[in-house]
Amino acid sequence: MNKVVKNAEEAIKDIQDNAVLMLGGFGLCGIPENTIAALVKKGVKGLTCISNNAGVDDFGIGLMLKTKQVKKMIASYVGENAEFERQLLSGELEVELIPQGTLATRCLAAGYGMPAIFTPAGVGTEVAEGKETRKFIVDGTEKEFLMEMAFDADFAIVKAWKGDPQGNLVFRETARNFNPMMAMAGKITIAEVEELVPLGALDPDHIHTPGIYVHRIFKGEKYEKRIEQRTVRKK
Amino acid sequence: MNKVVKNAEEAIKDIQDNAVLMLGGFGLCGIPENTIAALVKKGVKGLTCISNNAGVDDFGIGLMLKTKQVKKMIASYVGENAEFERQLLSGELEVELIPQGTLATRCLAAGYGMPAIFTPAGVGTEVAEGKETRKFIVDGTEKEFLMEMAFDADFAIVKAWKGDPQGNLVFRETARNFNPMMAMAGKITIAEVEELVPLGALDPDHIHTPGIYVHRIFKGEKYEKRIEQRTVRKK
Amino acid sequence: MLDKIGIAKRIAKEIKDGYYVNLGIGIPTLVANYIPKGMNVVLQSENGLLGMGPFPFEGEEDPDLINAGKQTITTVPGSAFFDSAMSFGMIRSRKVDLTILGAMEVAENGDIANWKIPGKMVKGMGGAMDLVASAKNIIVAMQHVNKANESKLLTKCSLPLTGVKCVKKIVTELAVLDVTSQGFKLLERAPGISVEQIKNATEGKLIIEGDIPEMQIE
């Protein structure tokens, strides 16, 4: 089962205007750089992007904001991005902010075939407005939960460290973040990897995303891996 | 944070009569052999055991059935066990049979702090009796789901391949099965391992169960690893 | 009339290149032996494996490596292990293309019963309820009639159900049938079996349209 495609252009060939996309990454860590570049080049518009963050002005999803390809952003933390702010305040961009754990778990729900999940995050806040709540007994105490729905995305676009032709993926350090859940959640999942290894080269005990969830895989041409907050100590 | 205890006896010292236990394993694969032996030796009674299977007559949970320590068994597949059958038919043993995926997901729900999950497994069957059902739109079609509750177990007892003093666990092949979810689901989680390795010896990218979920860990004295169905082909 | 191997061979023809397939215990397990060479198919075992291979050579059994029937197995290159939550997660989210399993009874509306005979020892449903509730495509391998020569393709199941309206296709020792909204639709006869014999062996509504070809199983 060979899911390898030549490059990002080929991987996104059927992504059309108004598609709903999930994009992996946390901040600029573990983002699908090559696929984002291809989406900018292709110029598809009216996109709904589900991603924890919206990149910075000149990197990550920020690049698609600059070209006004994004209609709606579903994220937990935006900002760090002047163009984003401008579009939001001018009403050009629709933004839905949701708790980070809710974002992760709504992806998990999609990947695990659970139509909805219950979380206490946002109970009693504006996040709960219009949502069904329900009380359960937890550790002997009644506690209120929100019912949150599984995401329904046309494409999930993730970035892994290593992958094989069947789409088995391995992530590195905190670049894992949302990528495995989004990989499970897309109707079509596109994975870009730093290293495409032969079938059998990955240890079957240590695959983070089994290939059954991945439809297309390619080796990214290059990775800038920009650092958002360079914090160091002196030797 | 050193969670190492000397042996199975020390690990189970506070397991009392009528405790609710989760026990990892699928068939006889990946079962906590040493802890089961210690539970038999200790003779605690009236146990509720949540485990995919109930062992065989003279191995696994079957050993605790023989000594009549189990009051109730929650499992997806039992049998292969004459003593089990005798106790069930005589009314000595209470048995709740639930779908395997429901069992796994009710463990996951406990470990992930979700009070309930939705699954289509068992809709329209006797498994659904007395349970709340709910319809959701999935891929454009209305589909019915059962609401199933997270498990609430006093102790989870799991078997891993390798572990470190902080309780980080790595499983091997299909001996993984229910162990990671149960490890996350117990109020107190006891892990027995084939190899107890020093802190830092496990690759942080390849830990299946992070130590935060594990309270006690010990190296099992010996592993019989009995095979239930030896199927082979000729060379 | 087909034997078990015949049924397995016929079902193997339903498998397409690129499929992820879950095989139940019994005849379905045999199907793996008849997948055409060169076809890329990945077998899922719901205890936590994608990429199941054949039984191990004698002496190479690994107690940590079993299938959902608890048999010792091997893996193929590109395999992946995972936990039971993810395993049933991928089943529920319909990533498995085809599920092949046995049945005691199937009804003309696609209901299936294969886990419990009241009054007899009940062993449990294992993963069957999860599989039938979620699978995109379910093929049942079963005997058309029981030992008393009573039909097992029924108007309505008499045994406790495993799942409702889920079976898509049935392969028996006598026939291949689709489960349609109108009932069992006869597609093929087993070698040497007449339409009349299949009619007599089928209690549920049987749809026969035009000439019914004989199966090609080799």
Place this chain on the structure above:
Amino acid sequence: MLDKIGIAKRIAKEIKDGYYVNLGIGIPTLVANYIPKGMNVVLQSENGLLGMGPFPFEGEEDPDLINAGKQTITTVPGSAFFDSAMSFGMIRSRKVDLTILGAMEVAENGDIANWKIPGKMVKGMGGAMDLVASAKNIIVAMQHVNKANESKLLTKCSLPLTGVKCVKKIVTELAVLDVTSQGFKLLERAPGISVEQIKNATEGKLIIEGDIPEMQIE
């Protein structure tokens, strides 16, 4: 009056051996520097890490290794990486012993507001709503008053809430307070700060019982 480092030092005294701790952005991040040596504490970063270490040495930054504040970090032996679903799974199932985070406002019933100022650019709640909704124990590091000298320890929060009735303890530049069912209970004064000053700086109900000792922060 305490500076940020003073607040961080005082909070560090709340950490117990064996704790799993989640540190928010800002002052809470500084707390890591003052955990007593020899104490076994594991820091959780909600982007997917247990066992966070100090910042890397210059030139050793790894873009794949950041904390929830997007800062480059290191790991300590025994660390483990995991995905965001598991990260918030362990948070929701209350495996994290202590959460330390900042706040714009806290109410006397334990409500907290720290993510949104209406009319200003909204950056989002990140993981804060998940953390406050589930944490067993939440300590807030905050300024007692804003720049206009208005109290941020209120009868009722004026800003949109992050979570309800969840804050257990507050450490400010002026005081340490418990949030009780009766209101803010004053526990300690900052060096050189009088009970009167704390009273004046606290809008919400303040409970003062007996002598209020001065903090010991070293």
